[in-house]
Amino acid sequence: MSERQDIEARVLSLWEEDRDSAFELLVQHFAKPLYHFIRHIVHTHEDADDVLQETFLKLWKGLDNFRKESALSTFIYRIAYNEAISFLRKQRRKFKILHPFSNFEDWYIQRIQADPYIDYDSAYKKILQEIALLPPRQKAVFSLRHFDGLPFKEIAVRLDISESTARTTYHQVVNKLKSKISGLNIHEQIASKTTEPTKVER
Amino acid sequence: MIHYTVPHGYFDDLPKRVKQRHKKKKVRSVMVAVAIAIALIVSIPPLLDLIAPELDGRQQALEEYVLDEVETDLVIETLAFNQ
Numbered sequence: 001m002s003e004r005q006d007i008e009a010r011v012l013s014l015w016e017e018d019r020d021s022a023f024e025l026l027v028q029h030f031a032k033p034l035y036h037f038i039r040h041i042v043h044t045h046e047d048a049d050d051v052l053q054e055t056f057l058k059l060w061k062g063l064d065n066f067r068k069e070s071a072l073s074t075f076i077y078r079i080a081y082n083e084a085i086s087f088l089r090k091q092r093r094k095f096k097i098l099h100p101f102s103n104f105e106d107w108y109i110q111r112i113q114a115d116p117y118i119d120y121d122s123a124y125k126k127i128l129q130e131i132a133l134l135p136p137r138q139k140a141v142f143s144l145r146h147f148d149g150l151p152f153k154e155i156a157v158r159l160d161i162s163e164s165t166a167r168t169t170y171h172q173v174v175n176k177l178k179s180k181i182s183g184l185n186i187h188e189q190i191a192s193k194t195t196e197p198t199k200v201e202r
Numbered sequence: 203m204i205h206y207t208v209p210h211g212y213f214d215d216l217p218k219r220v221k222q223r224h225k226k227k228k229v230r231s232v233m234v235a236v237a238i239a240i241a242l243i244v245s246i247p248p249l250l251d252l253i254a255p256e257l258d259g260r261q262q263a264l265e266e267y268v269l270d271e272v273e274t275d276l277v278i279e280t281l282a283f284n285q
Binding site for chain 2: 023024027028031032035036039040043045049052053056057060117118119120124127128
């Protein structure tokens, strides 16, 4: 049994006896990877924090409905993914109501660039913009593959899509980003899957 | 490179903050339910008063119509009988 499976089994058995302890173990183990997964979809720390807390709240309320047909981590990532998508939709809708004559994409990019918890070289400004404006599913596939290095099979299970869709989506994103940043001479890094997720604590 | 960074100590009190958020949401939903209940209690009687005359009027019109119809039927039946 792998370490992940062991922790999942511990969380589930503890959930029957002591929910608070099970929940703390769940948060302790999943908070960081989930946060980074969500962050790659919503980008700003403030939004990622919001989505992460909502994800854990949904888990607190919905872990009883977990039918053990898949791994617990798959269930958790699917909730996080759905929460992130729903958050982005609500954010866009709210913006359109409050600012009917302004451009959402411009506001969104400005907001990301104003986040004090994102550091990037000026050369990466363009690439950050391009990633930020990708549809959520493309962002999720790209993030799981590029930053977390997951195999397409696992990405497919986590996002509830087919393996071929995951593969195609990833290559679409890579090609799109390559074409957008062709003049910046940094596209090799995008094509590379070896880049580790960056976790710098302030 | 693009570095997504995290405020120092962010993950330490996360379980606590999630529980606080849960409590806040519960309190908020109770307050919303109470507000809706109060709004209904306050607004239903004046609404009923507002539509009551109209309802009365409709009832009266209906009664008159039925009476007219019955009367007409009786006249027709009487005429038919006399012929």
